[in-house]
Amino acid sequence: MVQIPKQSAPTSPAQRPVPTSADVARLAGVSRATVSYVLNNTSAVRISEPTRRRVHEAAKELGYVPHAAARSLRAGHSRMVLMPAPSVPVGPLYSQFFNELQWALSRLDYTVVQYGSVGLHGDEAASVWAELRPVAVLVPGSGLGPQGVAVLKRSGARAVVTLGPERVEGAHALLMDHxxxxxxxxxxxxxxxxxxxxxxxxxxxxxxxxxxxxxxxxxxxxxxxxxxxxxxxxxxxxxxxxxxxxxxxxxxxxxxxxxxxxxxxxxxxxxxxxxxxxxxxxxxxxxxxxxxxxxxxxxxxxxxxxLPSGRDLAELVDRAVREPGAAPETHEVLGARVVHRDSS
Amino acid sequence: MVQIPKQSAPTSPAQRPVPTSADVARLAGVSRATVSYVLNNTSAVRISEPTRRRVHEAAKELGYVPHAAARSLRAGHSRMVLMPAPSVPVGPLYSQFFNELQWALSRLDYTVVQYGSVGLHGDEAASVWAELRPVAVLVPGSGLGPQGVAVLKRSGARAVVTLGPERVEGAHALLMDHxxxxxxxxxxxxxxxxxxxxxxxxxxxxxxxxxxxxxxxxxxxxxxxxxxxxxxxxxxxxxxxxxxxxxxxxxxxxxxxxxxxxxxxxxxxxxxxxxxxxxxxxxxxxxxxxxxxxxxxxxxxxxxxxLPSGRDLAELVDRAVREPGAAPETHEVLGARVVHRDSS
Missing domain, CATH: 3.40.50.2300 (Response regulator)
Known part of the structure; x- marks a missing residue:
């Protein structure tokens, strides 16, 4: 194992405070609401092109980046789709599926976050995931029970989708029956x-x-x-x-x-x-x-x-988020066929 | 490719509102501050065992889960370590390293989140990551430039660590020189x-x-x-x-x-x-x-x-978070040796 030495380095000047939307508003000479409208690209409010430009320039000058958490607190929910990271090595098949899923979800304006699930099991893991207030959770494998699904839903998840061998009450199921x-x-x-x-x-x-x-x-x-x-x-x-x-x-x-x-x-x-x-x-x-x-x-x-296509799965997630009251769907999504070569 | 049909399901009753710490406080008959002290396990404030129990019972009854984003807004920073997910298939070597890193960081009370980086490049990706307000960012591969590091730091990241072939200004570097x-x-x-x-x-x-x-x-x-x-x-x-x-x-x-x-x-x-x-x-x-x-x-x-041990890397991250003003460290962490068998 390569060692990283415990170095104690000289200190350099402290960090500047994180710029806020109030700083942007002050520099651009507009209200905070205007900053929010412009940077969130709200179409409901008419804002003139010069004002838009001024806000964007001020944000750039200050290095202002919106705070996803603050935005989701205001909106009451996030656009975060949480997917526990697999804890076993995954092959190229899964890797391709996951990349495709990410692409498809990002086109629908969701942010996919993979969350380490090491050391957590079943419904205990669900509580930890719930803290991030995801709008949807995709759970590969088994282990999540009806209680975990309930915890996630009570915390604002509009859709819970399991990818595994069996249905879990309250969740959409993509049955991958090995x-x-x-x-x-x-x-x-x-x-x-x-x-x-x-x-x-x-x-x-x-x-x-x-x-x-x-x-x-x-x-x-x-x-x-x-x-x-x-x-x-x-x-x-x-x-x-x-x-x-x-x-x-x-x-x-x-x-x-x-x-x-x-x-x-x-x-x-x-x-x-x-x-x-x-x-x-x-x-x-x-x-x-x-x-x-x-x-x-x-x-x-x-x-x-x-495996199912990432695009199909992304559409299922989006549909489920938009209709959180809909009854859970169940789909068989694992296809299998023999490739006969010389060893059998 | 297995198709998921576009099913339109009957609607069931709407979701209940998400329980808040105010609900827990009301049910337990204590203040919101007390709820916060108990659930965040603050040692600075003395709270009696019966009160603690009442808060925990109320939280359990309501299915209350703390909101990580709200907590990080209050604290001014999160305990989230963000690591972009690799977009190429990773082998068992990387998988083991990553599991070890997760374990070690979770023992230091950090939450590791892997973020899909599909379709994002370099400094553009940095802005998207910055929206999540991570306290530290680990960036494998190359592509992140000094501007991206600056964006992350201005958004409150106390440590940016690159794992790649070269140093990037402002970031700690684990040089993995292939x-x-x-x-x-x-x-x-x-x-x-x-x-x-x-x-x-x-x-x-x-x-x-x-x-x-x-x-x-x-x-x-x-x-x-x-x-x-x-x-x-x-x-x-x-x-x-x-x-x-x-x-x-x-x-x-x-x-x-x-x-x-x-x-x-x-x-x-x-x-x-x-x-x-x-x-x-x-x-x-x-x-x-x-x-x-x-x-x-x-x-x-x-x-x-x-590869370096996940534990060593976790310690580097923790040290960097605790001393955000320290000069960036650089370590060579990739070891290589020939295993001579019969083909050469």
């Missing part, structure tokens, strides 16, 4: 004639919200067939994969769904090193359709996942 | 006897802030030797890698530093498919030390990167 991902993988392996199917479940904490429904999806796909599922806990480490591969023959499996492509690549490498034929002895399939899976030999089969 | 990464890779290849060295530069936009200094670092390592560097633009796509590999022999290179492990894996696969021997014909080295690089055969050589 059950489907496992179901796709399981159905594919059964259709390929496999019957003794291992399911890798990461040992890392925080991933259960994806891994549990994926496992359930495999079980659902196997239901009514003569195929069986064996749960295989696995840490994302080479040594752990090597240990699992070393006892692979005793497990007597003919296929494995490995949670996602990263775990699949890790396990496939270890199985190949152990002399297990892929797909002949064991078929392997991952999920997420990472580019790197195509670089392996054999090429990795995977489940491709589709 | 030049070092390229220098490590270049020096390693020269030491291994290679002389005609390709340097992959991603064609994807947004990565220049890393790829340009990495390229410069290679050039610096080659300076004074008889080795030469050839720039190889590459898009992160299998077809682009195959095209580059197809003309590899005509390029007459005996080594390549491929920007990072992902590009290295992509290119190495294409070179192997083209029958190029690795490392005999061409040595390959990446950067970032991803686990997946160890899964390939030959195992990928890489440059391991060390």
């Amino acid at each position: 059950d489907r991902v496992g179901h796709c993988a399981g159905a594919h392996l059964v259709a390929r004639g496999r019957r003794r199917i291992g399911v890798v479940v990461p040992e890392e904490t925080g991933l259960e919200i994806f891994s549990k429904p994926r496992l359930e999806g495999v079980r659902r796909a196997l239901h009514g067939t003569d195929a069986s599922a064996t749960v295989l806990p696995l840490a994302y480490e080479e040594e752990a994969a090597a240990r699992l591969a070393a006892r692979w023959r005793s497990l007597d499996l003919d296929a494995v769904f490995a949670y996602n492509d990263e775990y699949a690549m890790l396990l496939m490498r270890a199985l190949l090193d152990e002399g297990i034929g892929i797909p002949d002895d064991t078929a392997v399939i991952g999920a997420d359709d990472l580019m790197l899976g195509r670089l392996l030999r054999p090429r990795l089969s995977t489940v491709h996942i589709e | 030049d070092r990464v390229g220098h490590c890779a270049g020096a390693h290849l020269v030491a291994r006897g290679r002389r005609r060295i390709g340097v992959v530069v991603p064609e994807e936009t947004g990565l220049e802030i890393f790829s340009k200094p990495r390229l410069e670092g290679v050039r610096r390592a080659l300076h004074g030797t008889d080795a030469s560097a050839t720039v190889l633009p590459l898009a992160y796509e299998e077809e682009a890698a195959a095209r580059l590999a197809a003309r590899w022999r005509s390029l007459d290179l005996d080594a390549v530093f491929a920007y990072n492990d992902e590009y290295a894996m992509l290119l190495m696969r294409a070179l192997l498919d083209e029958g190029i021997g690795i490392p005999d014909d061409t040595a390959v080295i990446g950067a970032d030390d991803l686990m997946l690089g160890r899964l390939l055969r030959p195992r990928l050589s890489t440059v391991h990167i060390e």
Whole structure:
């Protein structure tokens, strides 16, 4: 770890006071109300072009920036959409989705703020988010309960949208049911004639919200067939994969769904090193359709996942904010399909 | 893309008004000041345990949550540390660093807010950030200039810290010079006897802030030797890698530093498919030390990167907030070392 030394520096002159709209009004020779009308671009009040210009010039000269919090206190609500930051590493898929969402919301004049959720859980987190008085809250994952939704709404949030496996009372739900991902993988392996199917479940904490429904999806796909599922806990480490591969023959499996492509690549490498034929002895399939899976030999089969478009989600948020009394909407938004390559 | 239908839902009863501290005071039978003292845990004022309990019970019954913005307006500044969210996908390394930073700052009673920076650049972004009146701003990457720093400071930010390749006037600088990464890779290849060295530069936009200094670092390592560097633009796509590999022999290179492990894996696969021997014909080295690089055969050589600890950075922020007049500190915080495996 690189160290930052604790340096104690000489002090330089103190900071100037923060300029206020009253300072702008004084310099421009207008009222504070006029400053507010001009800088908030209010169309309700007619203000002459020279006055507008004078206000803008004074604001620029003083370096005046409006205070979002003061503005939201006046307006009674903010334009802030709060989205807890994911606490697990996110892949390029999520990253693209989130960028698109930001773009779309900023075009609708919302400000997207991501809030660290480290160390906070469920309804406790909701109270902390509520302090920022967001106009809407998007909550990925699970953990928020009806109480948390109520806290947010009582604090002025007009819309609470969950992105997760299940509906929460009072909130709009974008159902992202990872059950489907496992179901796709399981159905594919059964259709390929496999019957003794291992399911890798990461040992890392925080991933259960994806891994549990994926496992359930495999079980659902196997239901009514003569195929069986064996749960295989696995840490994302080479040594752990090597240990699992070393006892692979005793497990007597003919296929494995490995949670996602990263775990699949890790396990496939270890199985190949152990002399297990892929797909002949064991078929392997991952999920997420990472580019790197195509670089392996054999090429990795995977489940491709589709997220909703950021623009659609932004429109849902805007609709919900404008109609806070409307009944919560529920949409299934996770698409999944098998990409069959050489490993299965 | 999964579509969200535009549903128009029946309306349900309107929302209740947001409870205020005045409501809590009324229900608890105390003054607003007492409510404020109790809920902000002020130690300066003695308040009896029964009164404290009454205030907490009233707040709970009403579902009252303090308004962070109102509190910061009263206090004249907030405890909000604002950090623009990266607009490019971040790997597990950055993700871990950021989680650690959040933890450390929250222990020092700061609130970390990540702000979407999509579509905003440099000093223009600074004005938007300033509206939130953060007490400190951490700016990754480059783009913020001295003007932007001044705007943030005039709006009450006591500390601006940049994490990037160079110092910006008025801001504390954590220098993360990716030049070092390229220098490590270049020096390693020269030491291994290679002389005609390709340097992959991603064609994807947004990565220049890393790829340009990495390229410069290679050039610096080659300076004074008889080795030469050839720039190889590459898009992160299998077809682009195959095209580059197809003309590899005509390029007459005996080594390549491929920007990072992902590009290295992509290119190495294409070179192997083209029958190029690795490392005999061409040595390959990446950067970032991803686990997946160890899964390939030959195992990928890489440059391991060390970021500063989140705790150290949190302490720097806290020190800077407490001494806003102190001269800006500058620290070199990026560590880099070669991990030599089989591909080079």
